[in-house]
Amino acid sequence: QSYYKKADEIIEEYGRKESSLIPIMQDIQAEYRYLPGELLTYVAKEIGVKEAKAYSVATFYENFSFEPKGKYVIKVCDGTACHVRKSMPVKEALMKELGLSHKKHTTDDMMFTVETVSCLGACGLAPALNVNDVVHPKMSPEKALEMLEELRG
Ligand code: FES
Numbered sequence: 001q002s003y004y005k006k007a008d009e010i011i012e013e014y015g016r017k018e019s020s021l022i023p024i025m026q027d028i029q030a031e032y033r034y035l036p037g038e039l040l041t042y043v044a045k046e047i048g049v050k051e052a053k054a055y056s057v058a059t060f061y062e063n064f065s066f067e068p069k070g071k072y073v074i075k076v077c078d079g080t081a082c083h084v085r086k087s088m089p090v091k092e093a094l095m096k097e098l099g100l101s102h103k104k105h106t107t108d109d110m111m112f113t114v115e116t117v118s119c120l121g122a123c124g125l126a127p128a129l130n131v132n133d134v135v136h137p138k139m140s141p142e143k144a145l146e147m148l149e150e151l152r153g
Contacts, residue, residue: 006031007039007046016047025058034065070106070113072151076129079119086140087127091116093141097148111152 010027014020024043029035035058044054058064076082076091094100094114098107106113122128125137129144136147 003036003039004042007042011043011046018047018049020047021049021054021057022061025054025064029064032068033071034068037066068106068110070110072111072131073113073115074129074131075115075117075120077118077120077122077127078116079123079126081119081123081126082128085127087129089141090127090129090139090144094144094148097145112148 007024007028010024010031011020013027014023021043024047025035025040028039028043032039040054040058041051043049044051058066074094076087076094078087078091091114095102098112098114100107100114105115120128120130120135122135122137125135127139129136129139131147131151136143139147
């Protein structure tokens with residue numbers, strides 16, 4: 001299966017050693033936009049790391065995701081600076097436009113994922129969000145919807 005073949009290539013690149021775990025996981029996530037559980041198990045076995053350890057490392061770093069994510073990951077900041085400047089209405093507007101409920105973070109066509117984060121390190125630009133790690137400053141519901149339109153192309 002090409003799934004495992006791809007993992008094999010990545011493993012070869014970094015070598016079968018414990019210190020390769022994080023770079024391998026990063027490459028797998030870059031490839032699939034998440035960390036499929038069966039691949040993590042496979043990698044752990046191949047490089048000789050205990051499966052439980054591989055999972056705890058992956059869980060520790062919040063950039064790793066066990067869930068498939070959309071092509072565009074929108075992180076709306078709800079840290080103090082952004083919250084008081086009304087970041088949550090921005091998130092609500094995006095969720096509503098994308099038909100997402102509070103339990104659902106990713107659209108069915110895997111185009112968009114909407115998440116909340118606790119600070120983007122851009123408090124002076126509040127309310128801020130980022131899309132695939134690019135910061136969008138001083139958002140409003142209207143600006144957020146315009147941004148969606150642009151992303152939809
Ligand atoms: Fe939103 Fe810091 S609180 S960027």
